[in-house]
Amino acid sequence: MRRILIANRGEIVSRVARTVRAHGIRTVGIYSEPDAHLPYLHDVDEAVALAGTTPAQTYLNIEAVLAAARRADCDAIHPGYGFLAENPDFAHAVEAAGLCFIGPPADCVAAMGSKVRAKEIARKAAVPVLPDAVLAPELTAAEVAELASEVGYPLLVKASAGGGGRGIRLVTDESELEHAVTAAGREAVSAFGDGTLFLERYLPAPRHIEIQVMADKHGTVLHIGDRECSVQRRHQKLLEEAPAALVDSGLRAEMAAAAVRLATEIGYLGAGTCEFLVDGEDFYFLEMNTRLQVEHTVTEQVSGLDLVALQLRIADGGELGVRQQDIVVRGHSIQARVCAENPAAGWLPSSGPVLRYDHPVEPGLRFEDGIATGCTVSPHYDSMIVKVIGTGADRAEAIGRLSAGLRDTRLHGPQTNIPALLRILDSDDYRTGSVSVNWLEARPELAQPVDSLPVGAVAAAVYDLLEGDAPVVTGLTPAWSNTPTPAIVLKLVDSLGGNHEIAYLPPVYAAGPLETFEFDGAVHRVRRVPASGEFADSWTRVEIDGMAADFEVTAEPSARTDSGGRVWVDGRRGVVEFTVAPRFADVSLEGVLGGPTAPMPGTVLDVRVQAGEVVSEGQPLVVVEAMKMEHVVAAPGDFLVERVLVGVGESVAAGQVLVELKADE
Structure with missing residues (x-):
């Protein structure tokens, strides 16, 4: 082998390339449009662009991958894991193209790629298997229910071609069976192009x-x-x-x-x-x-x-x-x-x-x-x-x-x-x-994240966010003015959506040599201790009520301009993330129509309602897929569907309104 195409993306490309290059073999990568900036492309000798953005257009496109191998004059392909790594058609196509497939023969991939067939082979090899039953597509709901009773509840509905946790649904009794079979079948077709399902006895704690x-x-x-x-x-x-x-x-x-x-x-x-x-x-x-x-x-x-x-x-x-x-x-x-x-x-x-x-x-x-x-x-x-x-x-x-x-x-x-x-x-x-x-x-x-924000992390963030502001004029005392000096107030929102208010009084105005720091109703005496050594420029040492700890603060620019924005505080116990709430409401959002939103950027897989329909609390409205996960967006209460704002196959952004609802009178 002289030139190996690594038919994957991300860290596994870097991992495989490290060993391949150590053997004196040249490496070739592939990349989709969204991946053109990723670091794995620096770990291969050259890379071929694949037109498109979705997995189906790029890393799952057998013809496109083989064309990339031919273009780069490769004589072997390493599939990594995921994507086409366990696709027997790909293994066969690589072999048919006269290239070396760095993996098992296509017939082995096919035999183990079907969980149904794999279990049959396991039985033949005297390897123990759980009770199961294959669901032929022509079976009626009653026949599926009868097979489920023979396997025994609880059971799993599983995709025969599945992997990575996809195409699996837990069923505890017969009332859940029909929906589980439908959902697992849809996910199996979407992820693997094969909707074959089987039932398998479920072990509660294996x-x-x-x-x-x-x-x-x-x-x-x-x-x-x-x-x-x-x-x-x-x-x-x-x-x-x-x-x-x-x-x-x-x-x-x-x-x-x-x-x-x-x-x-x-x-x-x-x-x-x-x-x-x-x-x-x-x-x-x-x-x-x-x-x-x-x-x-x-x-x-x-x-x-x-x-x-x-x-x-x-x-x-x-x-x-x-x-x-x-x-x-x-x-x-x-x-x-x-x-x-x-x-x-x-x-x-x-x-x-x-x-x-x-x-x-x-x-x-x-x-x-x-x-x-x-x-x-x-x-x-x-x-x-x-x-x-x-x-x-x-x-x-x-x-x-x-x-x-x-x-x-x-x-x-x-x-x-x-x-x-x-x-x-x-x-x-x-x-x-x-x-x-x-x-x-x-x-x-x-x-779940921590129940409350650590005081030290909040104090470090406050110091960092105030850094660069006009310095406090020293030498003046509160007696200079008959108007009390107001504290600097920051409002933070933690990762659970909890609101926190911090009132900070600098030392020149505080009662005593230390700053006064009020957080969630408790008053603390704090100060920043000068750091030294290699961390002096990047870490903040904060002393709170006589206890000192080191923190490193990273903030989005908007967090420093009163426009909201996230702040990360890294310490010896891990990272704390929160958002700085803007002091003034965004009037541009007033009057915006609302409804259930996309919880993540992704693609609409299914729309289950239409305009004019009355829905009840918990009823599924839209199914969104992203990063190998389906998420069902449900009705937050009893409403009338005014408009459906998305369609199947449409890309949506996180927070995008999917369905416009109004109270059902």
Whole structure:
């Protein structure tokens, strides 16, 4: 192989390119119009533009990707993960074009790409599976209900071609079944082009554990340890670690042997992952991912192996060059997926410009990122923007290093899940390994921001926002004037929408040598302490009631001009974000017609009402999709639909009114 096209975007392109270039092979990337500014394009030797903005027009367009490979004179394609990585038509098209596909053969991709067929193969390989039933398209609602009764409630409606948590609906009883089948089918067609569904018995509190396998063309099939991915939201992973916590050697060996049997059964080649649900000492096959996993990093950290280098060796026809007995797992590694999303709002995706991004460089920390200061997070693609990996001699040290790395990461602009990740890592359940795939749903408080703004963070922000204003005239006393000097008042809105008022009296007017700072009804004595050393120019040291702490403040320009705007205060415990409320109302908004709005930038998938219709509270109105997530916008009460302002397929902005409502008399 001389020139490899990496048919993907973001951090995985940079990751693959790093190893490919180390092997003396030239790299070629591809990019859509919204991605033309992203940093991964600097990590490839050259890149080919794809016309369009949406995934269907660009990274999912097989003909466009192959044309890019031909234009750049490539002789091989690495698919990364996501997009076309597990599309058998793409694997076949690459092979038919005379190019090397750095992945398993098309028939293996097809066999495991259908969850229905994959479970049949698993049974043949003596791998345990959960009770299930395939939903043929011609089945009536009554026949679907009968199959559901045979599988048993609760159950999951799942897309056969699914992945990434899409095309899945939980059904607890028959009354929910019809809607779940409709919604899962629509999402499956939209995401995978295949609406085939099946029902599967639902386990209330399983753990998600997977085995990494590698197979070459010379008959060698190996496993490279296990990973646990039980911390999930919306069936999508947030934290992954290797090795799995609280798994005894017997269960670990059984799952590894089952994964090797399955890979051998289908004549597998390349990197793959067998995923299992573990319930006590029992385990059940979930699916096999026929590609490099997002979480391959933690396996690399504890095994010392470069999985991309092994992929290249296998694709080039070589032997793996490593024996099962040579693979030794040392230490512990945990990966956090940093996503542009708002956990407090149901993990809604967030997008927009990145005003600042930088991270620490410390032993035991690894960053895989797809963003940089000044770039824009697009609503068209996945919400994951950075992966942070902490590695230590044991699990406790890995948690500590990962937590420190997340706290010291500066990522301002789109909302992120970093505060929630830190609370999860600090929870007793996670630290003891007592989690399941449904654990996070049962702990909604971990997704919420702090109940109140820390006083120190607010004080640091006040100092920073007042910086550069006309200096206070010194040498004067309050007695100079018979008019009391008013305090400087700022109003802040926290990330939950709570309002806070701060009254600040500078030292020349305050009673005593320190400033007076009133915040949420409590009076504090504060002062800024001169900092020294390397942080003197960027950090603010604030002493509050005799306790000092360091903070770093980043503010949007509008926050300093009384026009609103966001402020981020980074400290040793993480970041606090709030908005400075303008002192005067925006009269241009008076009289604007209102109604339910888009919670995020995205695309309208479905409109379920029409003008003149009477709707009741909670009734679905419009379905909006962004960053692999569907969000149903519902009626806030009983109303009459005056106008529907959007149509299916239309792009909408966050906050855009979708449906105009008026009170139903």
